[in-house]
């Protein structure tokens with residue numbers, strides 16, 4: 001497996017500019033001679049497909065939803081970061097860069113993160129030009145609020161629907177290209193494999209989810225924008241359809257998977273209410289701007305939160321981290337919530353939550369201001385819990401939310417398979433071991449609007465323009481393998497539903513590779529996962545047929561991939577003998593219970609090479625170099 005990170009040298013603020021100049025261009029008249037496949041129509045995929053279409057390439061864009069507009073990005077609530085410094089509160093590109101590197105616990109590439117901070121400015125301009133209705137101040141400038149891990153206000157937002165509004169912007173840009181004939185959109189179509197010809201990614205095999213028809217599509221270059229894999233935990237804040245299939249199948253064809261154990265647990269989710277729940281709901285981090293997090297001081301306090309007086313409350317984040325208070329980053333806030341609940345100081349059913357309380361903010365600002373800022377989130381909370389958060393503190397608890405791990409990419413966002421580019425949450429690139437809030441939307445749009453359109457041209461300009469046809473033996477072979485796999489799922493004819501297996505796997509991962517991990521739990525999980533996988537393949541029941549709309553079959557394919565992927569995740573967590581960001585190994589913590597990194601041995605990206613299901617993968621350690629930021633113990637005190 002070949003790695004070339006292509007990270008440019010020179011002063012950090014000149015790297016992206018110089019790199020853009022040094023990359024090759026495709027002549028405008030030649031662009032229409034190239035076919036590009038974009039898989040995914042979330043913020044990353046839609047922005048990339050629209051931009052590539054506008055540039056003149058022939059683009060085919062795929063998603064499994066019934067509309068590009070329903071990609072999971074639509075769920076994003078709180079906001080998008082950018083170093084515009086409209087607040088004049090000390091922000092700068094360098095500060096956003098620094099906060100992001102520190103927030104990721106010094107496990108990301110400096111050059112990529114600097115570029116991200118730099119491009120953040122363009123993203124806001126582009127979205128405003130599209131008409132995205134960001135909140136505004138009285139004077140007309142765009143408003144900002146704060147998110148975790150920052151002491152400045154740099155988060156742009158559209159109430160609690162930022163993802164939806166940004167996606168509408170990207171979607172209209174995409175639809176414009178669809179109307180212009182530059183982009184063809186294929187909804188309800190799932191990529192089930194990647195086709196490699198002469199060592200380059202040259203196509204995909206897809207299944208039409210309505211008719212069940214399986215066929216191949218060829219192109220000169222591919223872009224995976226297929227989102228994250230938090231649903232490996234079964235319960236997560238992600239949309240039910242989110243999965244690892246596209247990236248996992250690419251991994252099996254030769255794309256290295258980087259840092260699969262780096263998963264983010266978000267501190268402010270509605271606690272699980274029952275065993276048969278199928279999904280968890282996020283309460284945006286933006287709520288921590290005004291909500292105060294607390295638990296009773298005494299374990300076992302059975303009074304209703306509302307009746308617990310001030311002197312018996314422990315505002316533990318404000319107490320432990322006076323500088324950042326309720327806006328400590330997600331990994332830290334999640335661990336402290338777990339600690340309080342484990343001590344028996346939780347509230348609500350089974351004492352399984354902590355309070356997020358708006359009493360003081362309502363008294364200070366008035367209810368109408370709170371409604372204006374977070375009204376839709378409050379409504380959502382009330383509809384789900386039946387409790388009125390204007391009167392009773394919200395109950396929250398950490399839940400799986402985002403995955404920093406993903407396919408390894410170079411500075412040009414290309415994987416270890418030439419021609420296969422990976423953008424948005426599907427790659428590993430910018431967030432290290434912990435993503436700061438409001439940075440995923442920034443990365444997805446940076447990749448799609450501003451990075452990939454340059455870097456893919458460089459690849460195309462250097463590559464063979466001869467088209468391949470889908471009657472090439474590599475396509476026939478891959479297509480055959482996909483058909484056999486689908487048939488194998490249908491043929492098991494056992495007794496258990498897909499969900500029952502998925503739930504069991506998720507529980508194991510949550511307990512043993514979730515918010516806290518240790519060697520013995522991970523070894524146990526590594527022993528159990530292959531057994532569970534075998535049971536899955538022996539006792540699965542998928543009703544219906546392959547040549548029809550069959551959602552059980554879709555789920556079965558995705559869960560089969562989760563069963564293979566879960567093993568890699570645990571292996572990566574076991575190998576990383578340190579704590580950093582969301583990866584908390586109980587053996588490696590400071591006396592105060594903070595994550596304890598081992599920079600001497602683990603300042604690297606773990607990039608894994610596939611060697612076969614059930615076979616030990618090969619680990620490639622790609623060192624991280626820090627020229628601008630000092631590696632220090634993260635402190636938010």
Ligand SMILES: Cc1cc2nc3c(=O)[nH]c(=O)nc-3n(C[C@H](O)[C@H](O)[C@H](O)COP(=O)(O)OP(=O)(O)OC[C@H]3O[C@@H](n4cnc5c(N)ncnc54)[C@H](O)[C@@H]3O)c2cc1C
Pocket residue numbers: 039040041042043044045062063064065068071072073074075076077078079080081162163189190191192225226227228237238239242243245246282284401402423424425426437438439440441442444
């Ligand atoms: C509830 C919630 C709130 C959030 N709020 C914020 C926030 O306020 N700010 C922030 O910065 N981040 C937020 N995030 C994170 C952010 O929303 C995501 O990281 C981001 O939207 C991911 O975008 P994406 O384009 O990479 O992937 P997605 O939006 O997940 O899109 C994936 C696309 O790939 C397609 N796809 C996947 N697999 C296949 C396949 N095999 N074949 C065909 N198509 C496929 C899907 O159909 C979809 O179109 C939030 C996340 C959640 C869960």
